[in-house]
Amino acid sequence: MTDSDDTLLPISALQHLLYCERQCALIHLEQVWEENRLTAEGAILHERAHGGPDEHRAGVHITRGLAVRSLALQLTGQCDVVEFHLRAGASPPRGLNPLTMDTISHVVPVEYKRGRPKSHQADEVQLCAQALCLEEMLGCRIEIGYLYYGQRRQRTEIAFTDALRISTSEAAARLRVLMTSGQTPPPFYDSGKCDDCSLIEACMPRIDRRSNGAARWFADAVNHSLKE
Known part of the structure; x- marks a missing residue:
């Protein structure tokens, strides 16, 4: 990581953006955040994924909470889990024997x-962004990743196709x-999104924008008088 990371945007914001641009702006521009049952359950799941030290299982080195970034995409974030699959005969990293790309066959x-697969691509784009960050940092090609959904308790394989890469960029x-x-x-x-959003009270999406006409006119009038 470098000092230029101060200008990078969080990968997690992509998920918010594709779910709802207003939600994304409230969180990342206005610094508004409220918890509800769904966000709390998601936070617990992420804490469990990040918890614990790195480990090695049958030719796979598992790293948790890995910080990543892409200067090309201007993004930074943290991967829940990254699996480094070792080449046949390669020794797992320990002590003075570090993990190197020469010993890795592929990265996942x-x-x-917390939930289940969705009708939109927000989760897939967030995962693909992590893969693109890893590719830039490691100088490798990553073909697939996985989304683990808590309700299903199983992984969903995601192929990083050209179309998904373009959508992510x-x-x-x-x-x-x-x-x-x-x-x-x-x-x-949008009832399909708003009713489950923890920011529904701060966002107030049900308010008819026409009812704000007088208030908006007054604010515009005040701003105009201040400029004169």
């Missing part, structure tokens, strides 16, 4: 989620535009 990131660019703009998008109520 694993992201833990585009999402990173959209995130940069949103954060640079400094503007929070207006609310829009």
Whole structure:
């Protein structure tokens, strides 16, 4: 990691962006956060995934809570689990015998989620972003990763196709535009998303924007008078 990491954006923001741009802005621009049962369960699952030391199992070295970054995508974050599959005959890292790319056959990131697979690609994009960070840092190609869903208690394999890589790069660019703009998008109520969102009270998506017309007119009038 370098000093330039101060300008990088969190990988986790991609998941928020693709779920709801207003939610993303509230969290990452306005620093608004509220817990509910779903977010608490997700935090516990991530803590369990990150907990414990690195370990080695049958030719696979497992690292937890690995910090990653991509200067190309301008992203930084932390992988829940990264599996380094060793080449046949390679010794596991210990003491003065470090893990090197010469001893690794392939790398597999694993992201833990509390729920189940979703209809949108937010989870897949977040995992792909981790893979792209690892590729840039390690100088390798990563073909697949896994999403572990707590409700199903099993992994879902995700192939890092060209289409998913493009979607991830585009999402990173959209995130940069949103954060640079400094503007929070207006609310829009979607029962499939809003009812489960921990920020529903702060967001107030059910408020009819037309009812804010007088308040908005007054604010615009005050701003105009201050500029004169």
